[in-house]
Amino acid sequence: MTEISKRIESETKVFEKIIFEKNIKKCLDAGCGIGLHSIILSKLGVDVVGIDLSKGMILKAQELSEKFNSKAKFETLDFLQTKDKFKDEFDLVICLGNTLPHLLNERDLLLALRNFHNALKKGGLLIVQILNYDKIIQNEERIINIRETKDKIFIRFYDFEPTIIGSPSLKVFEIRRDFLKFNVLIINKLENYSHKIITTRIKPIKSEELCRKLSLVGFKDVEIFGNLMKDPFEAKSSKNIVAFANKI
């Protein structure tokens, strides 16, 4: 069984529960990447549209969708541009896999959340999953994960980029962690352990900020959990922040 098949199998149960509880018929997977969640939901009978900024990701998603006999539809689309395209259309919008921290300013984050709200029907549900930056920033956790395949090793890690607010010379200043550098070190075992690093800047979002912004754009009953199974969120120990927010 491939790694992708294993992920699809293990995550299916979680989504089954969500679909059943909320009677989900139509879903938007915003920032779908290679489309794993779209495929899972489609195979559970949900009408799914997966969108991603990257054409490469969409091509891969279409390829996998065919392989797994899913009916999900995919489109190369920026979720910051969906205001006039999707309106009161979906029962569920998901934005998973730590996608939102890739938005580098507050205006874009609010625009994305507004577009998700706009895309939902009344009574619809938004699920957002990001890493637990409350914990990562507090502990300055540098290593995210290390993964090894037959030929490669992937080490994902952060560089902390301090933003100094105020005047250090006057000794009135604050050091903030407004941005992090997210690095993926890829080591090729088959080529004498040659390596390359891919670096992206991200803007971490803490749990309190996520809740506040979801409420600001009109979501109600915003709840934060530690995972999709709704285990409690513990700021000091949870790996993820998962928000469930409703459009009323």
Ligand SMILES: C[S@@+](CC[C@H](N)C(=O)[O-])C[C@H]1O[C@@H](n2cnc3c(N)ncnc32)[C@H](O)[C@@H]1O
């Ligand atoms: C970390 S991946 C997560 C993929 C998938 N949701 C998952 O959980 O596996 C983030 C994805 O979001 C996409 N993305 C980032 N900003 C976007 C935007 N403004 N509109 C659409 N997709 C976006 C990226 O291209 C990337 O494929």
